[in-house]
Amino acid sequence: MEEQTINLPQLLILLLLGGLAIRYFFFASSPTTSQTRSATSANNIRAREADVERIQQVFPQVSRRNIMWDLQRNGGNVVATTERILSGRGLEPSQPDLITRYNLKAKLAEEASRRESSDSAVEEEQAKQKQGQAWSQNKGERQALLQRRREEMILAARRKMEAKVAAESGQTNQSP
Protein backbone atom coordinates (compact mmCIF):
# COMPACT_ATOMS: atom_id res chain seq x y z
CA MET A 1 0.00 0.00 0.00
CA GLU A 2 2.78 2.33 0.99
CA GLU A 3 4.66 1.51 -2.18
CA GLN A 4 1.63 2.36 -4.30
CA THR A 5 1.26 5.91 -2.96
CA ILE A 6 4.92 6.54 -3.55
CA ASN A 7 4.58 5.33 -7.13
CA LEU A 8 1.52 7.38 -8.00
CA PRO A 9 3.35 10.61 -9.04
CA GLN A 10 5.85 8.47 -10.91
CA LEU A 11 3.00 6.70 -12.64
CA LEU A 12 1.51 10.04 -13.66
CA ILE A 13 4.82 11.20 -15.08
CA LEU A 14 5.18 7.92 -16.92
CA LEU A 15 1.71 8.30 -18.43
CA LEU A 16 2.45 11.85 -19.45
CA LEU A 17 5.74 10.89 -21.09
CA GLY A 18 4.06 7.95 -22.81
CA GLY A 19 1.35 10.21 -24.14
CA LEU A 20 3.90 12.70 -25.44
CA ALA A 21 5.91 9.93 -27.07
CA ILE A 22 2.85 8.54 -28.84
CA ARG A 23 1.90 12.03 -29.96
CA TYR A 24 5.44 12.62 -31.19
CA PHE A 25 5.70 9.36 -33.13
CA PHE A 26 2.25 9.12 -34.61
CA PHE A 27 1.11 12.71 -35.04
CA ALA A 28 4.39 14.40 -35.82
CA SER A 29 3.32 15.25 -39.36
CA SER A 30 0.44 17.45 -38.19
CA PRO A 31 1.37 18.95 -34.85
CA THR A 32 -1.60 21.31 -34.74
CA THR A 33 -4.87 19.92 -36.00
CA SER A 34 -6.39 23.37 -36.23
CA GLN A 35 -3.98 24.39 -39.01
CA THR A 36 -5.04 21.88 -41.65
CA ARG A 37 -4.22 24.27 -44.46
CA SER A 38 -0.60 24.63 -43.41
CA ALA A 39 -0.43 20.84 -43.08
CA THR A 40 -1.42 20.32 -46.72
CA SER A 41 1.05 22.93 -47.89
CA ALA A 42 3.67 21.17 -45.75
CA ASN A 43 2.79 17.96 -47.61
CA ASN A 44 3.22 19.77 -50.92
CA ILE A 45 6.61 21.03 -49.83
CA ARG A 46 7.58 17.51 -48.82
CA ALA A 47 6.47 16.13 -52.18
CA ARG A 48 8.40 18.93 -53.91
CA GLU A 49 11.50 18.10 -51.90
CA ALA A 50 11.20 14.45 -52.87
CA ASP A 51 11.10 15.53 -56.53
CA VAL A 52 14.16 17.73 -56.03
CA GLU A 53 15.92 14.79 -54.40
CA ARG A 54 15.07 12.51 -57.32
CA ILE A 55 16.30 14.99 -59.94
CA GLN A 56 19.46 15.69 -58.01
CA GLN A 57 20.30 11.99 -57.81
CA VAL A 58 20.40 11.93 -61.59
CA PHE A 59 22.09 15.36 -61.98
CA PRO A 60 24.33 15.89 -58.95
CA GLN A 61 26.02 18.86 -60.69
CA VAL A 62 22.84 20.97 -60.57
CA SER A 63 22.27 22.77 -57.28
CA ARG A 64 19.22 22.01 -55.14
CA ARG A 65 18.28 25.65 -55.19
CA ASN A 66 18.11 25.76 -59.00
CA ILE A 67 16.04 22.60 -59.21
CA MET A 68 13.67 23.88 -56.56
CA TRP A 69 13.40 27.21 -58.33
CA ASP A 70 12.70 25.64 -61.72
CA LEU A 71 10.06 23.30 -60.28
CA GLN A 72 8.44 26.23 -58.52
CA ARG A 73 8.33 28.11 -61.80
CA ASN A 74 6.83 25.33 -63.94
CA GLY A 75 4.37 24.14 -61.32
CA GLY A 76 6.25 21.01 -60.26
CA ASN A 77 6.73 19.48 -63.71
CA VAL A 78 9.63 17.04 -63.16
CA VAL A 79 9.81 16.05 -66.83
CA ALA A 80 10.11 19.68 -67.99
CA THR A 81 12.88 20.39 -65.49
CA THR A 82 14.74 17.23 -66.51
CA GLU A 83 14.53 18.25 -70.15
CA ARG A 84 15.82 21.71 -69.36
CA ILE A 85 18.85 20.21 -67.63
CA LEU A 86 19.43 17.77 -70.50
CA SER A 87 19.31 20.59 -73.04
CA GLY A 88 22.75 21.52 -71.70
CA ARG A 89 22.06 25.11 -70.82
CA GLY A 90 21.40 24.29 -67.19
CA LEU A 91 18.67 25.93 -65.18
CA GLU A 92 20.35 29.28 -64.71
CA PRO A 93 19.78 31.30 -67.93
CA SER A 94 16.17 31.90 -67.05
CA GLN A 95 17.37 34.48 -64.53
CA PRO A 96 15.83 37.80 -65.51
CA ASP A 97 17.90 40.19 -67.62
CA LEU A 98 19.13 43.44 -66.06
CA ILE A 99 16.28 45.57 -67.40
CA THR A 100 13.70 43.27 -65.82
CA ARG A 101 15.75 42.67 -62.68
CA TYR A 102 16.07 46.34 -61.82
CA ASN A 103 12.73 47.33 -63.28
CA LEU A 104 14.16 49.73 -65.86
CA LYS A 105 11.56 49.48 -68.63
CA ALA A 106 10.00 52.85 -67.78
CA LYS A 107 13.45 54.50 -67.54
CA LEU A 108 14.38 53.13 -70.97
CA ALA A 109 11.26 54.61 -72.56
CA GLU A 110 11.82 57.91 -70.78
CA GLU A 111 15.40 58.02 -72.02
CA ALA A 112 14.36 57.32 -75.61
CA SER A 113 11.91 60.21 -75.59
CA ARG A 114 14.45 62.51 -73.95
CA ARG A 115 17.00 61.71 -76.64
CA GLU A 116 14.84 63.66 -79.06
CA SER A 117 14.89 66.76 -76.87
CA SER A 118 17.89 69.12 -76.71
CA ASP A 119 21.36 67.90 -75.67
CA SER A 120 21.86 70.77 -73.26
CA ALA A 121 19.17 69.38 -70.99
CA VAL A 122 21.04 66.08 -70.84
CA GLU A 123 24.31 67.81 -69.98
CA GLU A 124 22.60 69.82 -67.28
CA GLU A 125 21.27 66.69 -65.70
CA GLN A 126 24.63 64.97 -65.85
CA ALA A 127 26.21 67.91 -64.04
CA LYS A 128 23.50 67.71 -61.41
CA GLN A 129 24.15 64.02 -60.93
CA LYS A 130 27.90 64.53 -60.54
CA GLN A 131 27.24 66.71 -57.51
CA GLY A 132 25.55 63.98 -55.54
CA GLN A 133 28.30 61.40 -55.97
CA ALA A 134 29.82 61.57 -52.49
CA TRP A 135 29.17 59.49 -49.39
CA SER A 136 26.19 60.75 -47.45
CA GLN A 137 25.67 60.48 -43.70
CA ASN A 138 22.11 59.48 -44.41
CA LYS A 139 21.42 55.78 -44.96
CA GLY A 140 18.50 56.44 -47.31
CA GLU A 141 20.53 58.82 -49.45
CA ARG A 142 23.35 56.29 -49.71
CA GLN A 143 20.87 53.63 -50.82
CA ALA A 144 19.39 55.99 -53.41
CA LEU A 145 22.83 56.93 -54.74
CA LEU A 146 23.84 53.28 -55.10
CA GLN A 147 20.63 52.52 -56.94
CA ARG A 148 21.14 55.49 -59.26
CA ARG A 149 24.73 54.50 -60.03
CA ARG A 150 23.59 50.96 -60.78
CA GLU A 151 20.83 52.16 -63.10
CA GLU A 152 23.13 54.59 -64.92
CA MET A 153 25.68 51.84 -65.49
CA ILE A 154 23.08 49.48 -66.93
CA LEU A 155 21.35 52.10 -69.08
CA ALA A 156 24.66 53.34 -70.49
CA ALA A 157 25.69 49.79 -71.39
CA ARG A 158 22.30 49.11 -72.91
CA ARG A 159 22.56 52.27 -75.06
CA LYS A 160 25.98 51.23 -76.35
CA MET A 161 24.90 47.67 -76.99
CA GLU A 162 21.81 48.85 -78.84
CA ALA A 163 23.97 51.04 -81.08
CA LYS A 164 26.33 48.14 -81.69
CA VAL A 165 23.53 45.74 -82.57
CA ALA A 166 22.01 48.36 -84.89
CA ALA A 167 25.38 48.92 -86.60
CA GLU A 168 25.91 45.19 -87.06
CA SER A 169 22.47 44.56 -88.50
CA GLY A 170 23.00 47.58 -90.80
CA GLN A 171 26.19 45.97 -92.07
CA THR A 172 24.60 42.61 -92.75
CA ASN A 173 21.72 44.33 -94.56
CA GLN A 174 24.12 46.18 -96.84
CA SER A 175 26.18 43.16 -97.79
CA PRO A 176 24.59 41.14 -100.63
Added chain:
Amino acid sequence: MASTTAQRRLLQEYRALTNNPPEGITAGPVSEDDMLYWEALIQGPEGTPFEGGIFPAELKFPKDYPLAPPTMRFLGEVWHPNVYPSGLVCISILHAPGDDPNHYEHASERWSPIQSVEKILISVMSMLAEPNDESPANVEAAKMWREQRPEYEKRVREGCRRMLGL
Protein backbone atom coordinates in the same frame (compact mmCIF):
# COMPACT_ATOMS: atom_id res chain seq x y z
CA MET B 1 22.71 48.76 -32.39
CA ALA B 2 25.98 47.04 -31.64
CA SER B 3 28.05 46.63 -34.77
CA THR B 4 30.46 43.80 -35.28
CA THR B 5 33.94 43.97 -36.78
CA ALA B 6 32.54 42.61 -40.04
CA GLN B 7 29.85 45.28 -40.24
CA ARG B 8 32.24 48.12 -39.43
CA ARG B 9 34.76 46.92 -41.94
CA LEU B 10 32.12 46.47 -44.66
CA LEU B 11 30.68 49.92 -44.05
CA GLN B 12 34.19 51.33 -44.43
CA GLU B 13 34.70 49.43 -47.69
CA TYR B 14 31.28 50.55 -48.93
CA ARG B 15 32.27 54.17 -48.26
CA ALA B 16 35.56 53.79 -50.12
CA LEU B 17 33.78 52.18 -53.09
CA THR B 18 31.24 55.02 -53.15
CA ASN B 19 33.70 57.90 -52.91
CA ASN B 20 36.24 56.33 -55.19
CA PRO B 21 34.52 53.81 -57.44
CA PRO B 22 36.87 51.72 -59.60
CA GLU B 23 36.18 51.91 -63.32
CA GLY B 24 33.37 49.58 -64.34
CA ILE B 25 32.39 48.48 -60.84
CA THR B 26 29.36 49.32 -58.71
CA ALA B 27 28.98 47.49 -55.43
CA GLY B 28 27.18 47.83 -52.13
CA PRO B 29 24.85 46.13 -49.68
CA VAL B 30 21.41 45.27 -51.02
CA SER B 31 20.11 46.91 -47.86
CA GLU B 32 22.21 48.36 -45.05
CA ASP B 33 20.09 46.37 -42.62
CA ASP B 34 22.16 43.37 -43.66
CA MET B 35 25.74 44.39 -44.34
CA LEU B 36 26.73 40.77 -45.01
CA TYR B 37 24.81 40.60 -48.29
CA TRP B 38 25.98 42.70 -51.23
CA GLU B 39 25.20 43.00 -54.88
CA ALA B 40 27.76 44.10 -57.45
CA LEU B 41 27.74 45.02 -61.11
CA ILE B 42 30.87 44.32 -63.12
CA GLN B 43 31.51 45.65 -66.59
CA GLY B 44 32.96 43.25 -69.13
CA PRO B 45 36.60 44.18 -69.80
CA GLU B 46 37.33 45.90 -73.10
CA GLY B 47 39.01 43.98 -75.84
CA THR B 48 37.42 40.72 -74.68
CA PRO B 49 34.21 38.99 -75.76
CA PHE B 50 32.71 40.26 -72.49
CA GLU B 51 33.13 43.87 -73.66
CA GLY B 52 29.94 45.91 -73.42
CA GLY B 53 28.32 43.47 -70.99
CA ILE B 54 27.25 44.15 -67.42
CA PHE B 55 27.25 41.25 -65.02
CA PRO B 56 25.37 41.25 -61.74
CA ALA B 57 26.70 39.18 -58.86
CA GLU B 58 25.90 38.61 -55.22
CA LEU B 59 28.50 38.61 -52.47
CA LYS B 60 27.84 36.82 -49.22
CA PHE B 61 30.14 37.65 -46.35
CA PRO B 62 30.75 35.35 -43.38
CA LYS B 63 30.20 36.63 -39.85
CA ASP B 64 33.96 36.56 -39.25
CA TYR B 65 34.80 38.69 -42.30
CA PRO B 66 37.54 39.83 -43.01
CA LEU B 67 39.17 36.75 -41.47
CA ALA B 68 37.31 34.53 -43.93
CA PRO B 69 36.53 35.50 -47.54
CA PRO B 70 33.05 36.07 -48.98
CA THR B 71 31.53 33.89 -51.68
CA MET B 72 30.65 35.43 -54.99
CA ARG B 73 28.00 34.22 -57.40
CA PHE B 74 27.01 35.68 -60.74
CA LEU B 75 23.27 36.10 -61.14
CA GLY B 76 22.55 34.79 -64.58
CA GLU B 77 24.67 32.92 -67.08
CA VAL B 78 28.34 33.75 -67.31
CA TRP B 79 29.94 31.31 -69.72
CA HIS B 80 33.48 31.12 -68.43
CA PRO B 81 35.92 28.35 -67.46
CA ASN B 82 36.25 29.63 -63.88
CA VAL B 83 32.55 30.20 -63.19
CA TYR B 84 30.44 27.22 -62.13
CA PRO B 85 27.16 26.70 -64.01
CA SER B 86 25.48 27.86 -60.79
CA GLY B 87 27.27 31.21 -61.16
CA LEU B 88 29.67 30.60 -58.30
CA VAL B 89 33.05 32.22 -58.97
CA CYS B 90 36.17 30.13 -58.43
CA ILE B 91 39.34 32.21 -58.10
CA SER B 92 42.23 32.09 -55.69
CA ILE B 93 41.46 35.39 -53.92
CA LEU B 94 38.17 33.86 -52.73
CA HIS B 95 39.94 30.90 -51.12
CA ALA B 96 41.25 31.07 -47.58
CA PRO B 97 44.96 30.16 -47.27
CA GLY B 98 44.00 26.97 -45.43
CA ASP B 99 41.83 25.52 -48.16
CA ASP B 100 43.39 25.16 -51.54
CA PRO B 101 41.16 22.78 -53.44
CA ASN B 102 43.49 22.76 -56.40
CA HIS B 103 46.90 22.66 -54.69
CA TYR B 104 48.49 25.12 -57.03
CA GLU B 105 47.63 28.54 -55.68
CA HIS B 106 50.25 30.70 -54.00
CA ALA B 107 49.41 31.85 -50.50
CA SER B 108 49.93 35.45 -51.63
CA GLU B 109 47.13 35.16 -54.21
CA ARG B 110 44.65 33.86 -51.69
CA TRP B 111 42.33 35.55 -49.26
CA SER B 112 43.71 37.44 -46.31
CA PRO B 113 42.24 40.31 -44.27
CA ILE B 114 44.37 42.80 -46.22
CA GLN B 115 42.40 41.98 -49.37
CA SER B 116 39.10 43.74 -49.99
CA VAL B 117 35.86 43.70 -51.94
CA GLU B 118 37.46 46.06 -54.43
CA LYS B 119 40.40 43.71 -54.98
CA ILE B 120 38.05 40.76 -55.40
CA LEU B 121 35.97 42.57 -58.03
CA ILE B 122 39.06 43.74 -59.90
CA SER B 123 40.45 40.19 -59.83
CA VAL B 124 37.16 38.87 -61.18
CA MET B 125 37.31 41.44 -63.95
CA SER B 126 40.75 40.27 -64.99
CA MET B 127 39.62 36.67 -64.65
CA LEU B 128 36.94 37.42 -67.26
CA ALA B 129 39.66 38.66 -69.58
CA GLU B 130 42.08 35.82 -68.86
CA PRO B 131 40.58 32.50 -67.82
CA ASN B 132 42.71 30.22 -65.68
CA ASP B 133 42.80 26.91 -67.47
CA GLU B 134 44.22 25.05 -64.48
CA SER B 135 41.05 24.95 -62.42
CA PRO B 136 38.00 24.72 -64.64
CA ALA B 137 34.80 25.23 -62.67
CA ASN B 138 32.81 24.84 -65.86
CA VAL B 139 34.46 21.97 -67.73
CA GLU B 140 32.37 22.45 -70.84
CA ALA B 141 33.19 26.15 -71.08
CA ALA B 142 36.87 25.40 -70.47
CA LYS B 143 36.88 22.84 -73.28
CA MET B 144 35.17 25.26 -75.62
CA TRP B 145 37.61 28.03 -74.66
CA ARG B 146 40.58 25.75 -75.42
CA GLU B 147 39.34 24.03 -78.55
CA GLN B 148 36.67 26.17 -80.18
CA ARG B 149 37.56 29.76 -79.32
CA PRO B 150 35.25 31.37 -81.93
CA GLU B 151 32.25 29.45 -80.57
CA TYR B 152 33.21 30.37 -77.04
CA GLU B 153 33.41 34.04 -77.93
CA LYS B 154 30.11 33.91 -79.78
CA ARG B 155 28.35 32.33 -76.83
CA VAL B 156 29.83 34.92 -74.44
CA ARG B 157 28.74 37.79 -76.71
CA GLU B 158 25.22 36.40 -76.93
CA GLY B 159 25.17 36.18 -73.15
CA CYS B 160 26.16 39.87 -72.87
CA ARG B 161 23.28 40.90 -75.10
CA ARG B 162 20.75 38.71 -73.37
CA MET B 163 21.78 40.16 -70.03
CA LEU B 164 20.98 43.66 -71.31
CA GLY B 165 17.60 42.53 -72.57
CA LEU B 166 18.57 42.63 -76.26
